[in-house]
Amino acid sequence: MNTALLDVRNVSRQFGGLKATDDVSFKLNEGEIVGLIGSNGAGKTTLVNLVTGHLKPSRGEIMFCGQDITGHKPHVLARRGLMRTFQIVQPFNDLTALDNVAAAAMFTGHTRSFSGAREQADVALSNLGIGHCRDHLPVRMTLAERKRLELARAWVARPKLLFLDEVNAGLNSGEIEGVLGMIRKIAAEGVAIVIIEHLMKVVKGLCPRLIVLHRGQLLASGPTDEIARNPSVIEAYLGARGAAAMLGEQP
Amino acid sequence: MNSRVLLAIAIAVIGAAACAGLPLILAGEPYLMRLVTMFSLLLVLAASWNIVGGFTGYPSFATGAFFGLGAYAAAILQARGLDWRLALIVAGIAGAVLAAPVGYGVLRLRGHYFAVASLMLGAILRELTTGWSDLTGGGMGLTVAGAGGDPERLAAFSLRISLALAVLTVLLGAAIKWSRLGFGLDCIRMNETAAAGIGVDAQKLKTYAFTLSSVTSAIAGGVYAGWIGYIDPTDVYDVMWSVKPIVAVLLGGVGTILGPIIGAALFVALEEIVWRNVLSFSSGGLGVLIVLLLLVLPAGVLPSLVSRKRRP
Numbered sequence: 001m002n003t004a005l006l007d008v009r010n011v012s013r014q015f016g017g018l019k020a021t022d023d024v025s026f027k028l029n030e031g032e033i034v035g036l037i038g039s040n041g042a043g044k045t046t047l048v049n050l051v052t053g054h055l056k057p058s059r060g061e062i063m064f065c066g067q068d069i070t071g072h073k074p075h076v077l078a079r080r081g082l083m084r085t086f087q088i089v090q091p092f093n094d095l096t097a098l099d100n101v102a103a104a105a106m107f108t109g110h111t112r113s114f115s116g117a118r119e120q121a122d123v124a125l126s127n128l129g130i131g132h133c134r135d136h137l138p139v140r141m142t143l144a145e146r147k148r149l150e151l152a153r154a155w156v157a158r159p160k161l162l163f164l165d166e167v168n169a170g171l172n173s174g175e176i177e178g179v180l181g182m183i184r185k186i187a188a189e190g191v192a193i194v195i196i197e198h199l200m201k202v203v204k205g206l207c208p209r210l211i212v213l214h215r216g217q218l219l220a221s222g223p224t225d226e227i228a229r230n231p232s233v234i235e236a237y238l239g240a241r242g243a244a245a246m247l248g249e250q251p
Numbered sequence: 252m253n254s255r256v257l258l259a260i261a262i263a264v265i266g267a268a269a270c271a272g273l274p275l276i277l278a279g280e281p282y283l284m285r286l287v288t289m290f291s292l293l294l295v296l297a298a299s300w301n302i303v304g305g306f307t308g309y310p311s312f313a314t315g316a317f318f319g320l321g322a323y324a325a326a327i328l329q330a331r332g333l334d335w336r337l338a339l340i341v342a343g344i345a346g347a348v349l350a351a352p353v354g355y356g357v358l359r360l361r362g363h364y365f366a367v368a369s370l371m372l373g374a375i376l377r378e379l380t381t382g383w384s385d386l387t388g389g390g391m392g393l394t395v396a397g398a399g400g401d402p403e404r405l406a407a408f409s410l411r412i413s414l415a416l417a418v419l420t421v422l423l424g425a426a427i428k429w430s431r432l433g434f435g436l437d438c439i440r441m442n443e444t445a446a447a448g449i450g451v452d453a454q455k456l457k458t459y460a461f462t463l464s465s466v467t468s469a470i471a472g473g474v475y476a477g478w479i480g481y482i483d484p485t486d487v488y489d490v491m492w493s494v495k496p497i498v499a500v501l502l503g504g505v506g507t508i509l510g511p512i513i514g515a516a517l518f519v520a521l522e523e524i525v526w527r528n529v530l531s532f533s534s535g536g537l538g539v540l541i542v543l544l545l546l547v548l549p550a551g552v553l554p555s556l557v558s559r560k561r562r563p
Contacts (some may be wrong), residue, residue: 052448053447054444054447054448073447073452074447074448075446075447075448075450075451075452075453078447078449078450079450083449084448086444086445086448090442090444090445090448091442092437092438092442092445092446093441093442094437094441095437095438095441099434103434103435103437103438103446103449103451104449104450106431106434107435107438107446107449107450107451108449108450109450112431114431114434153449157449157450
Protein backbone atom coordinates (compact mmCIF):
# COMPACT_ATOMS: atom_id res chain seq x y z
CA MET A 1 0.00 0.00 0.00
CA ASN A 2 1.60 3.19 -1.20
CA THR A 3 0.23 6.22 0.63
CA ALA A 4 1.09 9.70 -0.58
CA LEU A 5 3.61 11.72 1.45
CA LEU A 6 1.25 14.68 1.51
CA ASP A 7 -2.45 14.53 0.80
CA VAL A 8 -4.32 17.85 0.84
CA ARG A 9 -8.07 17.26 0.75
CA ASN A 10 -10.55 20.01 -0.07
CA VAL A 11 -8.75 22.62 2.01
CA SER A 12 -10.25 26.10 2.30
CA ARG A 13 -9.26 29.18 4.23
CA GLN A 14 -11.30 32.31 4.47
CA PHE A 15 -10.18 35.76 5.62
CA GLY A 16 -13.43 37.63 6.21
CA GLY A 17 -15.16 37.57 2.84
CA LEU A 18 -12.03 36.58 0.93
CA LYS A 19 -11.47 32.95 0.07
CA ALA A 20 -7.67 32.89 0.02
CA THR A 21 -7.70 29.14 -0.46
CA ASP A 22 -10.80 27.59 -1.95
CA ASP A 23 -11.35 23.83 -1.94
CA VAL A 24 -7.82 22.87 -2.96
CA SER A 25 -6.82 19.20 -3.22
CA PHE A 26 -3.54 17.67 -4.34
CA LYS A 27 -1.17 14.84 -3.53
CA LEU A 28 2.57 14.64 -3.31
CA ASN A 29 4.78 11.54 -3.37
CA GLU A 30 8.00 10.93 -1.52
CA GLY A 31 11.01 12.59 -3.10
CA GLU A 32 8.94 14.45 -5.65
CA ILE A 33 9.72 17.99 -6.80
CA VAL A 34 6.66 20.05 -7.62
CA GLY A 35 6.35 23.66 -8.68
CA LEU A 36 3.55 25.74 -7.16
CA ILE A 37 2.78 28.62 -9.52
CA GLY A 38 0.17 31.31 -9.92
CA SER A 39 -0.06 35.09 -10.07
CA ASN A 40 0.37 37.34 -7.02
CA GLY A 41 -2.54 36.85 -4.66
CA ALA A 42 -3.39 33.43 -6.07
CA GLY A 43 -2.99 31.94 -2.59
CA LYS A 44 0.37 30.18 -2.89
CA THR A 45 1.84 31.38 0.39
CA THR A 46 -1.49 30.89 2.16
CA LEU A 47 -1.48 27.28 1.00
CA VAL A 48 2.05 26.80 2.35
CA ASN A 49 1.00 28.42 5.64
CA LEU A 50 -1.95 26.02 5.86
CA VAL A 51 0.12 22.90 5.24
CA THR A 52 2.99 23.91 7.56
CA GLY A 53 0.64 24.85 10.40
CA HIS A 54 1.17 28.62 10.41
CA LEU A 55 -2.53 28.96 9.54
CA LYS A 56 -5.46 26.70 10.35
CA PRO A 57 -7.75 25.61 7.51
CA SER A 58 -11.38 26.75 7.74
CA ARG A 59 -12.34 23.48 6.07
CA GLY A 60 -10.76 20.34 4.70
CA GLU A 61 -8.01 18.07 5.94
CA ILE A 62 -4.30 17.54 5.42
CA MET A 63 -2.60 14.15 5.69
CA PHE A 64 1.18 13.82 6.07
CA CYS A 65 2.78 10.35 5.98
CA GLY A 66 -0.69 8.86 6.28
CA GLN A 67 -1.57 10.81 9.43
CA ASP A 68 -4.00 13.66 9.87
CA ILE A 69 -2.05 16.86 10.60
CA THR A 70 -4.87 19.36 10.05
CA GLY A 71 -4.42 22.30 12.42
CA HIS A 72 -1.23 20.95 14.02
CA LYS A 73 1.22 23.59 15.27
CA PRO A 74 4.23 24.53 13.11
CA HIS A 75 6.82 23.39 15.67
CA VAL A 76 5.24 19.94 15.84
CA LEU A 77 5.26 19.62 12.06
CA ALA A 78 8.85 20.87 11.83
CA ARG A 79 9.90 18.08 14.19
CA ARG A 80 8.04 15.57 12.04
CA GLY A 81 9.90 16.57 8.90
CA LEU A 82 7.77 19.29 7.36
CA MET A 83 9.96 22.36 6.87
CA ARG A 84 9.67 25.60 4.98
CA THR A 85 11.63 28.68 4.05
CA PHE A 86 10.05 32.11 4.12
CA GLN A 87 9.51 34.42 1.16
CA ILE A 88 11.16 37.20 3.14
CA VAL A 89 14.18 35.67 4.89
CA GLN A 90 13.65 35.27 8.63
CA PRO A 91 17.04 34.85 10.28
CA PHE A 92 17.65 35.22 14.02
CA ASN A 93 19.48 38.51 13.78
CA ASP A 94 21.56 38.39 16.96
CA LEU A 95 22.77 34.83 16.38
CA THR A 96 25.71 33.91 14.16
CA ALA A 97 25.02 31.91 11.01
CA LEU A 98 26.30 28.84 12.84
CA ASP A 99 23.91 29.29 15.76
CA ASN A 100 21.01 30.07 13.43
CA VAL A 101 21.43 26.60 11.96
CA ALA A 102 22.38 24.97 15.27
CA ALA A 103 19.05 26.14 16.71
CA ALA A 104 17.23 24.26 13.96
CA ALA A 105 19.29 21.12 14.60
CA MET A 106 18.55 21.32 18.30
CA PHE A 107 14.85 22.18 18.30
CA THR A 108 13.84 19.78 15.55
CA GLY A 109 15.18 17.14 17.93
CA HIS A 110 18.31 15.89 16.22
CA THR A 111 20.54 16.58 19.18
CA ARG A 112 20.19 17.91 22.71
CA SER A 113 23.74 19.21 23.13
CA PHE A 114 25.14 22.53 21.96
CA SER A 115 28.32 20.93 20.65
CA GLY A 116 26.36 18.36 18.66
CA ALA A 117 24.07 21.03 17.24
CA ARG A 118 27.02 23.21 16.21
CA GLU A 119 28.78 20.26 14.56
CA GLN A 120 25.70 19.48 12.50
CA ALA A 121 25.29 23.17 11.69
CA ASP A 122 28.90 23.38 10.55
CA VAL A 123 28.34 20.54 8.10
CA ALA A 124 25.13 22.16 6.84
CA LEU A 125 26.81 25.53 6.26
CA SER A 126 29.67 23.93 4.33
CA ASN A 127 27.27 21.82 2.32
CA LEU A 128 25.33 24.88 1.26
CA GLY A 129 28.48 26.76 0.35
CA ILE A 130 28.38 29.35 3.12
CA GLY A 131 30.98 27.85 5.44
CA HIS A 132 32.87 31.14 5.29
CA CYS A 133 29.91 32.93 6.96
CA ARG A 134 30.04 30.64 9.98
CA ASP A 135 30.69 33.39 12.55
CA HIS A 136 28.91 36.22 10.77
CA LEU A 137 25.71 37.83 11.95
CA PRO A 138 22.98 37.69 9.28
CA VAL A 139 23.17 41.48 8.73
CA ARG A 140 26.72 41.03 7.45
CA MET A 141 25.66 38.46 4.86
CA THR A 142 24.42 39.14 1.32
CA LEU A 143 20.83 38.32 0.42
CA ALA A 144 22.00 35.25 -1.51
CA GLU A 145 23.93 34.06 1.54
CA ARG A 146 20.93 34.63 3.78
CA LYS A 147 18.75 32.62 1.40
CA ARG A 148 21.28 29.82 1.67
CA LEU A 149 21.20 30.24 5.44
CA GLU A 150 17.45 29.54 5.33
CA LEU A 151 18.13 26.47 3.22
CA ALA A 152 20.79 25.32 5.68
CA ARG A 153 18.37 25.76 8.57
CA ALA A 154 15.82 23.63 6.75
CA TRP A 155 18.34 21.05 5.56
CA VAL A 156 19.87 20.44 8.97
CA ALA A 157 16.42 19.38 10.20
CA ARG A 158 16.51 16.49 7.70
CA PRO A 159 13.00 17.11 6.40
CA LYS A 160 10.84 14.71 4.43
CA LEU A 161 9.11 17.60 2.74
CA LEU A 162 10.41 21.11 2.17
CA PHE A 163 8.49 24.15 0.98
CA LEU A 164 10.61 26.82 -0.68
CA ASP A 165 8.71 30.11 -0.85
CA GLU A 166 10.29 32.22 -3.61
CA VAL A 167 13.76 31.31 -2.58
CA ASN A 168 15.17 32.99 -5.71
CA ALA A 169 13.33 36.31 -5.41
CA GLY A 170 15.76 39.22 -5.45
CA LEU A 171 18.78 37.20 -6.59
CA ASN A 172 20.79 37.77 -9.78
CA SER A 173 21.11 35.01 -12.35
CA GLY A 174 24.51 33.87 -11.11
CA GLU A 175 23.23 33.59 -7.54
CA ILE A 176 20.13 31.77 -8.76
CA GLU A 177 22.29 29.15 -10.49
CA GLY A 178 24.09 28.58 -7.20
CA VAL A 179 20.89 28.21 -5.19
CA LEU A 180 19.41 25.87 -7.80
CA GLY A 181 22.45 23.65 -7.46
CA MET A 182 21.78 23.48 -3.72
CA ILE A 183 18.13 22.65 -4.23
CA ARG A 184 19.07 19.80 -6.58
CA LYS A 185 21.52 18.54 -3.99
CA ILE A 186 18.82 18.52 -1.30
CA ALA A 187 16.36 16.81 -3.65
CA ALA A 188 18.97 14.17 -4.51
CA GLU A 189 18.85 13.07 -0.86
CA GLY A 190 15.22 12.09 -1.33
CA VAL A 191 13.60 15.19 0.15
CA ALA A 192 10.29 16.06 -1.48
CA ILE A 193 10.26 19.74 -2.44
CA VAL A 194 7.49 22.17 -3.29
CA ILE A 195 8.83 25.29 -4.97
CA ILE A 196 6.90 28.53 -5.20
CA GLU A 197 8.48 30.35 -8.08
CA HIS A 198 7.78 33.06 -10.62
CA LEU A 199 10.80 32.40 -12.84
CA MET A 200 9.60 29.97 -15.49
CA LYS A 201 13.15 29.03 -16.42
CA VAL A 202 13.68 27.80 -12.86
CA VAL A 203 10.36 25.98 -12.72
CA LYS A 204 11.03 24.23 -15.99
CA GLY A 205 14.55 23.24 -15.00
CA LEU A 206 13.59 21.74 -11.64
CA CYS A 207 9.99 20.58 -11.59
CA PRO A 208 8.62 17.64 -13.57
CA ARG A 209 5.16 18.47 -12.24
CA LEU A 210 3.28 21.70 -11.55
CA ILE A 211 0.33 22.84 -9.48
CA VAL A 212 -1.33 26.05 -10.63
CA LEU A 213 -3.40 28.20 -8.30
CA HIS A 214 -5.71 30.96 -9.46
CA ARG A 215 -7.77 33.12 -7.08
CA GLY A 216 -7.41 30.54 -4.36
CA GLN A 217 -8.55 27.62 -6.48
CA LEU A 218 -6.62 24.80 -8.06
CA LEU A 219 -6.59 25.70 -11.73
CA ALA A 220 -4.55 22.79 -13.03
CA SER A 221 -2.11 20.13 -11.95
CA GLY A 222 0.05 17.87 -14.06
CA PRO A 223 3.32 17.38 -15.93
CA THR A 224 5.12 20.63 -16.68
CA ASP A 225 4.87 20.37 -20.48
CA GLU A 226 1.17 19.69 -20.28
CA ILE A 227 0.59 22.65 -17.98
CA ALA A 228 2.49 24.92 -20.37
CA ARG A 229 0.03 23.98 -23.12
CA ASN A 230 -3.08 24.26 -20.94
CA PRO A 231 -5.16 27.13 -22.39
CA SER A 232 -6.68 28.18 -19.09
CA VAL A 233 -3.25 28.35 -17.43
CA ILE A 234 -1.93 30.40 -20.33
CA GLU A 235 -4.85 32.76 -20.06
CA ALA A 236 -4.76 33.11 -16.28
CA TYR A 237 -1.05 33.22 -15.60
CA LEU A 238 1.58 32.26 -18.13
CA GLY A 239 0.60 34.28 -21.18
CA ALA A 240 1.70 33.18 -24.64
CA ARG A 241 5.30 34.28 -24.07
CA GLY A 242 5.64 32.52 -20.75
CA ALA A 243 4.22 29.31 -22.14
CA ALA A 244 6.57 29.43 -25.09
CA ALA A 245 9.52 30.07 -22.81
CA MET A 246 8.57 27.06 -20.76
CA LEU A 247 8.33 24.82 -23.76
CA GLY A 248 11.66 26.09 -24.96
CA GLU A 249 10.22 27.52 -28.15
CA GLN A 250 10.82 30.89 -29.76
CA PRO A 251 7.61 32.95 -29.60
CA MET B 252 37.41 26.19 32.59
CA ASN B 253 35.36 28.46 30.37
CA SER B 254 34.44 32.04 31.13
CA ARG B 255 30.81 31.22 31.90
CA VAL B 256 31.65 28.82 34.67
CA LEU B 257 34.13 31.35 36.06
CA LEU B 258 31.51 34.10 36.02
CA ALA B 259 28.97 31.87 37.79
CA ILE B 260 31.52 30.87 40.42
CA ALA B 261 32.56 34.52 40.90
CA ILE B 262 28.94 35.55 41.42
CA ALA B 263 28.37 32.72 43.89
CA VAL B 264 31.57 33.37 45.86
CA ILE B 265 31.15 37.15 46.05
CA GLY B 266 27.49 36.68 46.92
CA ALA B 267 28.25 34.18 49.69
CA ALA B 268 30.97 36.43 51.10
CA ALA B 269 28.58 39.39 51.07
CA CYS B 270 25.85 37.33 52.76
CA ALA B 271 28.25 36.30 55.51
CA GLY B 272 30.17 39.55 55.91
CA LEU B 273 27.83 42.46 55.23
CA PRO B 274 25.52 41.98 58.25
CA LEU B 275 28.62 42.04 60.50
CA ILE B 276 30.29 44.99 58.77
CA LEU B 277 27.07 46.98 58.71
CA ALA B 278 26.04 46.12 62.28
CA GLY B 279 24.97 49.33 63.99
CA GLU B 280 24.29 50.99 60.63
CA PRO B 281 20.54 50.41 60.21
CA TYR B 282 20.28 52.91 57.35
CA LEU B 283 22.91 51.15 55.23
CA MET B 284 21.48 47.75 56.12
CA ARG B 285 18.08 48.86 54.96
CA LEU B 286 19.61 50.19 51.76
CA VAL B 287 21.41 46.94 50.94
CA THR B 288 18.28 44.93 51.70
CA MET B 289 16.25 47.17 49.39
CA PHE B 290 18.92 46.75 46.73
CA SER B 291 18.82 42.97 47.12
CA LEU B 292 15.04 42.75 46.81
CA LEU B 293 15.09 45.05 43.79
CA LEU B 294 17.81 42.85 42.30
CA VAL B 295 15.66 39.72 42.78
CA LEU B 296 12.79 41.40 40.94
CA ALA B 297 15.07 42.85 38.25
CA ALA B 298 16.81 39.53 37.57
CA SER B 299 13.39 37.82 37.53
CA TRP B 300 11.95 40.36 35.10
CA ASN B 301 15.03 39.97 32.92
CA ILE B 302 14.12 36.31 32.26
CA VAL B 303 10.79 37.31 30.70
CA GLY B 304 11.42 40.87 29.53
CA GLY B 305 15.09 40.49 28.60
CA PHE B 306 15.70 36.92 27.45
CA THR B 307 12.24 36.28 25.98
CA GLY B 308 11.39 39.84 24.89
CA TYR B 309 7.96 39.95 26.53
CA PRO B 310 7.62 43.24 28.47
CA SER B 311 5.86 41.97 31.58
CA PHE B 312 4.25 44.28 34.13
CA ALA B 313 3.21 41.35 36.30
CA THR B 314 6.32 41.28 38.53
CA GLY B 315 4.52 43.27 41.22
CA ALA B 316 1.52 40.96 41.12
CA PHE B 317 3.67 37.95 42.04
CA PHE B 318 5.59 40.00 44.60
CA GLY B 319 2.30 40.87 46.30
CA LEU B 320 0.98 37.33 46.01
CA GLY B 321 4.15 35.97 47.63
CA ALA B 322 4.00 38.57 50.39
CA TYR B 323 0.41 37.65 51.24
CA ALA B 324 0.95 33.89 50.90
CA ALA B 325 3.89 34.02 53.31
CA ALA B 326 2.11 36.39 55.71
CA ILE B 327 -1.11 34.37 55.86
CA LEU B 328 0.73 31.08 56.37
CA GLN B 329 2.89 32.55 59.15
CA ALA B 330 -0.22 33.92 60.80
CA ARG B 331 -1.50 30.30 60.84
CA GLY B 332 1.66 29.22 62.59
CA LEU B 333 3.74 27.94 59.68
CA ASP B 334 7.51 28.25 59.96
CA TRP B 335 8.85 31.21 57.93
CA ARG B 336 11.09 28.96 55.83
CA LEU B 337 8.18 26.78 54.80
CA ALA B 338 6.10 29.90 54.26
CA LEU B 339 8.67 31.22 51.77
CA ILE B 340 8.70 27.92 49.89
CA VAL B 341 4.91 27.88 49.72
CA ALA B 342 4.99 31.52 48.54
CA GLY B 343 7.20 30.40 45.65
CA ILE B 344 4.86 27.53 44.87
CA ALA B 345 1.89 29.90 44.94
CA GLY B 346 3.71 32.08 42.41
CA ALA B 347 4.23 29.08 40.11
CA VAL B 348 0.66 27.83 40.47
CA LEU B 349 -0.71 31.21 39.42
CA ALA B 350 1.95 31.98 36.80
CA ALA B 351 1.75 28.76 34.79
CA PRO B 352 -1.91 29.03 33.67
CA VAL B 353 -1.87 32.85 33.47
CA GLY B 354 1.34 32.77 31.44
CA TYR B 355 0.05 30.05 29.16
CA GLY B 356 -2.95 32.23 28.38
CA VAL B 357 -1.51 35.74 28.33
CA LEU B 358 1.77 34.93 26.53
CA ARG B 359 -0.25 34.43 23.35
CA LEU B 360 -0.44 38.22 23.20
CA ARG B 361 2.56 40.17 22.00
CA GLY B 362 4.07 43.61 22.54
CA HIS B 363 1.77 46.26 23.98
CA TYR B 364 -1.13 43.84 24.31
CA PHE B 365 0.91 41.52 26.49
CA ALA B 366 2.18 44.44 28.56
CA VAL B 367 -1.33 45.73 29.29
CA ALA B 368 -2.72 42.26 30.03
CA SER B 369 0.14 41.53 32.43
CA LEU B 370 -0.43 44.89 34.14
CA MET B 371 -4.03 43.88 34.89
CA LEU B 372 -2.97 40.87 36.95
CA GLY B 373 -1.71 43.04 39.80
CA ALA B 374 -4.90 45.11 39.81
CA ILE B 375 -7.03 41.96 39.95
CA LEU B 376 -5.04 40.42 42.81
CA ARG B 377 -5.17 43.70 44.72
CA GLU B 378 -8.96 43.80 44.45
CA LEU B 379 -9.26 40.16 45.49
CA THR B 380 -6.95 40.71 48.44
CA THR B 381 -8.84 43.79 49.58
CA GLY B 382 -12.18 42.04 49.21
CA TRP B 383 -11.31 38.74 50.85
CA SER B 384 -10.82 40.35 54.26
CA ASP B 385 -11.50 37.17 56.30
CA LEU B 386 -8.29 35.72 54.97
CA THR B 387 -6.18 38.78 54.19
CA GLY B 388 -7.33 41.37 56.66
CA GLY B 389 -8.56 43.44 53.71
CA GLY B 390 -7.54 47.08 53.68
CA MET B 391 -6.43 46.80 57.31
CA GLY B 392 -3.47 44.74 56.27
CA LEU B 393 -1.70 41.93 58.07
CA THR B 394 1.00 41.84 60.71
CA VAL B 395 3.72 39.36 59.88
CA ALA B 396 5.69 37.43 62.46
CA GLY B 397 8.66 36.93 60.11
CA ALA B 398 11.75 35.48 61.68
CA GLY B 399 10.91 37.43 64.83
CA GLY B 400 13.54 38.53 67.31
CA ASP B 401 14.74 42.03 68.08
CA PRO B 402 14.92 44.65 65.29
CA GLU B 403 18.67 44.47 64.85
CA ARG B 404 18.71 40.71 64.45
CA LEU B 405 15.74 40.87 62.12
CA ALA B 406 17.52 43.48 59.97
CA ALA B 407 20.68 41.36 59.74
CA PHE B 408 18.67 38.26 58.96
CA SER B 409 16.57 40.01 56.30
CA LEU B 410 19.67 41.39 54.66
CA ARG B 411 21.21 37.94 54.54
CA ILE B 412 18.22 36.14 53.12
CA SER B 413 17.33 38.78 50.53
CA LEU B 414 20.93 38.93 49.35
CA ALA B 415 21.09 35.14 49.15
CA LEU B 416 17.87 35.09 47.13
CA ALA B 417 19.28 37.78 44.85
CA VAL B 418 22.42 35.73 44.18
CA LEU B 419 20.32 32.64 43.49
CA THR B 420 18.08 34.57 41.10
CA VAL B 421 21.05 35.96 39.18
CA LEU B 422 22.48 32.43 38.95
CA LEU B 423 19.09 31.09 37.84
CA GLY B 424 19.12 33.68 35.08
CA ALA B 425 22.60 32.60 34.02
CA ALA B 426 21.60 28.93 34.07
CA ILE B 427 18.58 29.69 31.87
CA LYS B 428 20.48 31.93 29.47
CA TRP B 429 23.15 29.31 28.83
CA SER B 430 20.79 26.36 28.54
CA ARG B 431 18.65 24.90 25.78
CA LEU B 432 15.73 26.86 27.29
CA GLY B 433 17.68 30.12 26.95
CA PHE B 434 18.63 29.29 23.36
CA GLY B 435 14.94 28.74 22.58
CA LEU B 436 14.00 32.00 24.32
CA ASP B 437 16.63 33.80 22.20
CA CYS B 438 14.99 32.46 19.05
CA ILE B 439 11.53 33.46 20.30
CA ARG B 440 12.70 37.01 21.10
CA MET B 441 14.34 37.49 17.72
CA ASN B 442 11.68 35.94 15.52
CA GLU B 443 8.86 33.89 16.96
CA THR B 444 7.49 32.77 13.57
CA ALA B 445 10.87 31.50 12.44
CA ALA B 446 11.36 29.87 15.85
CA ALA B 447 8.16 27.87 15.43
CA GLY B 448 9.33 26.94 11.94
CA ILE B 449 12.46 25.24 13.29
CA GLY B 450 10.63 23.31 16.00
CA VAL B 451 10.71 25.66 19.00
CA ASP B 452 7.63 25.11 21.17
CA ALA B 453 7.30 28.81 21.90
CA GLN B 454 4.20 28.57 24.09
CA LYS B 455 5.83 26.02 26.36
CA LEU B 456 9.20 27.77 26.68
CA LYS B 457 7.60 31.18 27.30
CA THR B 458 5.44 29.66 30.02
CA TYR B 459 8.52 28.07 31.65
CA ALA B 460 10.33 31.42 31.63
CA PHE B 461 7.32 33.30 33.01
CA THR B 462 6.74 30.69 35.73
CA LEU B 463 10.37 30.60 36.89
CA SER B 464 10.55 34.38 37.05
CA SER B 465 7.30 34.47 39.04
CA VAL B 466 8.59 31.98 41.62
CA THR B 467 11.54 34.18 42.54
CA SER B 468 9.38 37.33 42.51
CA ALA B 469 6.90 35.68 44.88
CA ILE B 470 9.62 34.55 47.28
CA ALA B 471 10.96 38.12 47.26
CA GLY B 472 7.49 39.26 48.35
CA GLY B 473 7.56 36.76 51.20
CA VAL B 474 10.98 37.98 52.34
CA TYR B 475 9.79 41.57 52.18
CA ALA B 476 6.71 40.79 54.29
CA GLY B 477 8.85 39.17 56.98
CA TRP B 478 11.29 42.06 56.95
CA ILE B 479 8.75 44.92 57.09
CA GLY B 480 6.47 43.05 59.52
CA TYR B 481 3.26 44.60 58.24
CA ILE B 482 1.73 44.49 54.75
CA ASP B 483 -1.36 45.95 53.14
CA PRO B 484 -2.68 45.76 49.55
CA THR B 485 -1.66 49.29 48.53
CA ASP B 486 1.92 48.60 49.59
CA VAL B 487 2.72 45.15 48.21
CA TYR B 488 0.55 45.45 45.08
CA ASP B 489 1.95 48.91 44.28
CA VAL B 490 2.64 49.12 40.54
CA MET B 491 6.12 50.45 41.38
CA TRP B 492 7.12 46.88 42.26
CA SER B 493 6.61 46.15 38.55
CA VAL B 494 8.10 49.37 37.20
CA LYS B 495 11.27 49.70 39.27
CA PRO B 496 12.74 46.33 38.21
CA ILE B 497 12.15 47.21 34.56
CA VAL B 498 13.89 50.56 34.97
CA ALA B 499 16.75 48.85 36.80
CA VAL B 500 17.24 46.32 33.99
CA LEU B 501 16.99 49.04 31.34
CA LEU B 502 19.67 51.00 33.20
CA GLY B 503 21.96 48.00 33.63
CA GLY B 504 21.56 46.12 30.37
CA VAL B 505 18.58 44.16 29.06
CA GLY B 506 19.06 40.43 28.60
CA THR B 507 22.50 40.36 30.24
CA ILE B 508 23.55 38.46 33.36
CA LEU B 509 25.23 41.35 35.18
CA GLY B 510 22.87 44.07 33.91
CA PRO B 511 20.31 43.61 36.70
CA ILE B 512 23.05 43.87 39.36
CA ILE B 513 24.48 47.09 37.95
CA GLY B 514 21.03 48.48 37.23
CA ALA B 515 19.62 47.73 40.69
CA ALA B 516 22.68 49.29 42.36
CA LEU B 517 22.46 52.35 40.15
CA PHE B 518 18.74 52.69 40.77
CA VAL B 519 19.05 52.49 44.56
CA ALA B 520 21.97 54.94 44.50
CA LEU B 521 20.09 57.43 42.31
CA GLU B 522 17.01 57.11 44.46
CA GLU B 523 19.02 57.92 47.60
CA ILE B 524 20.93 60.81 46.04
CA VAL B 525 17.76 62.43 44.76
CA TRP B 526 15.93 61.73 48.01
CA ARG B 527 18.61 63.49 50.02
CA ASN B 528 19.06 66.48 47.78
CA VAL B 529 15.64 67.34 46.40
CA LEU B 530 13.24 65.84 48.89
CA SER B 531 10.29 67.91 47.75
CA PHE B 532 10.67 66.77 44.15
CA SER B 533 12.24 63.37 44.71
CA SER B 534 10.23 61.11 42.41
CA GLY B 535 10.17 63.79 39.71
CA GLY B 536 13.92 64.25 39.97
CA LEU B 537 14.48 60.52 39.84
CA GLY B 538 12.32 60.28 36.73
CA VAL B 539 14.25 63.02 34.96
CA LEU B 540 17.57 61.39 35.85
CA ILE B 541 16.42 58.00 34.57
CA VAL B 542 15.15 59.43 31.30
CA LEU B 543 18.47 61.24 30.79
CA LEU B 544 20.45 58.09 31.50
CA LEU B 545 18.37 56.04 29.10
CA LEU B 546 18.78 58.66 26.40
CA VAL B 547 22.57 58.64 26.77
CA LEU B 548 22.92 54.88 27.22
CA PRO B 549 19.90 53.37 25.46
CA ALA B 550 21.13 49.76 25.69
CA GLY B 551 21.95 50.13 29.38
CA VAL B 552 25.24 50.79 31.14
CA LEU B 553 26.79 47.36 30.60
CA PRO B 554 26.23 46.86 26.83
CA SER B 555 27.11 50.50 26.15
CA LEU B 556 30.47 50.11 27.89
CA VAL B 557 31.20 46.79 26.20
CA SER B 558 30.32 47.95 22.70
CA ARG B 559 32.27 51.18 23.12
CA LYS B 560 35.33 49.17 24.01
CA ARG B 561 34.86 46.87 21.00
CA ARG B 562 34.52 49.70 18.55
CA PRO B 563 37.89 50.56 16.98
